[in-house]
Amino acid sequence: MTTGSGDIIPLMALTPEEVDHIAALARLELSAEEKDRFRQQLSAILDYFSQLQALDTADIPPTASVMAAIGAPRPDQPRPGLSLDELLSNAPQVSDDQFRVPPVLE
């Protein structure tokens, strides 16, 4: 797929498999009803957005940030941060001053 020079991307509704794939990438568990609704809504939204493809942007640089140059970074010096207690205060599960999670490796 190419873009940026007025190529039209063939539009089609998202497939159920694509919705599954996106949900997996986004780490979202969705119900069957949600998947169906999002498939329809996102297809309609993306269809509306296809108007962007009509613009020739071959020679246009992208804008990631409106700030041409970010001010000089601050000196790389240690400064006081939050205490361990503060950092852990909102965690759902803590043990031994660490965030507790199930085993990652089996």
Place this chain on the structure above:
Amino acid sequence: MPDLTDLTLLQAVEALRRGDTSSRELVSACLERIERLEPQLHCFLALTTGSALERAAEADRRLAGWRDDPQQELPPLLGVPLAVKDVLCVAGVPCTSGSRILEDFVPPYNATAVERLLQAGAILLGKTNTDEFAMGSSTENSAYGVTHNPWDLERVPGGSSGGSAAAVAARCVPAALGTDTGGSVRQPASFCGVTGIKPSYGRVSRYGLVAYGSSLDVVGVLARDAADTRAVFNIIAGHDPLDATSLDLPGGEAAFSVESQTAGRLLEGLRIGVPEEYFIGGLQGEVESAVREAIRVLEQYGARAQAVSLPHTEYALPVYYLIAPAEASANLARYDGIRYGPRIAAERLGDIYRRTRGEKFGAEVKRRIMLGTYALSAGYYDAYYGQAQKVRTLIRRDFESAFEDVDVIAAPVAPTTAFKIGEHADDPLAMYLEDIFTLPANLAGLPGLAFPVGFDSQGLPVGMQLMGAHFQEELLFRIAQAYQQVTSWHTHRPELEPA
């Protein structure tokens, strides 16, 4: 004694200094009004009544000391009550961002904008309602219930800073902080008949702001008029070493200089651009006529209006709704049930992530995460996200070229006045279209100021926005202050008397 809640912020500062009232009286009057109106409006997600009354007593002691010895330096907002949108961290006060995924989150630190207000002596009364993670145009996406528009309880207050806008309009607080990623200060200001500034990108620190779209998010102010909005803006603006995107610019002009110049003097020779692309089909007739009449008022006092063209305006909606969700999909990856927020238990780590996120995020947040993830995914990145970034450049250039000919651009804030609760419930695209006039300023990083310029036939406020070149907030405030000197729309108050 007149109703204390009717004082503007600057009037309250004066009254406190003169000793006409005390901070405790003022704070209590606001808290009583909040308590009376909350059942109908639901502006607040948390109240900080106890600490507010303590701080008020402390402010009164300090004010009394100052009246004995007026040489002392007094913090500019000492004793004045304010509210903060619930996407900004206040140490020790729950910050939900309108989401179940942060339902029990209590930040251990202050956002810089909040810290500056507290240093200036302001007293926080509570956290205001918002669409979940600031994603929405109505507060209907809050996990904690919708806020009602004080002008018509069956209508939305706008969003996402709808709680702040409704609280200011209803005289619960004289001013409140909001945030604006795609119009979230200006559109609710317009729907509720108050004044709201969306500062230039880089002007106000976002440290302690729950991130949504990081190349777009700004912290702004909603208040009853331009002078109050400017006073609060001047306190929160400025460089912050904790936010690498905050710029080191000269500070705003003295926040409390009394505006003694006449409207004619302020507006003489000002060139106002009127972009034809903002007066299109779908624009409510009464909105158009109120905005055009406001421009005529500015002309009467010496400004000159001329047509300008911003030809890529129609693309702002798809550009925004690709870039903001893409950034959101990355920013919201941190909510995984590990470090904060609730956790849905599961045997495997991946299932904790998926179930916690699936259960605790609301529908619009999931929709935007899906949209953004898709726009960034292999095979679609160039076509969607990449193309949106390029068209963003074209939108920026439109403004750059317009500002070669004019000093400021005047346009409607939103295509309609406040819509009914539930009106766009099942049509996300229709809801997104509410933002078409506010998105361009965010994409270009420009300041925008919304203020009331009339009412429609149903008695709902109409707002106009002024957009300026980068860092021209002061110019926008001057124009709006001049307009408000010679008109009275900003002084109307909704009739709200609970049964």
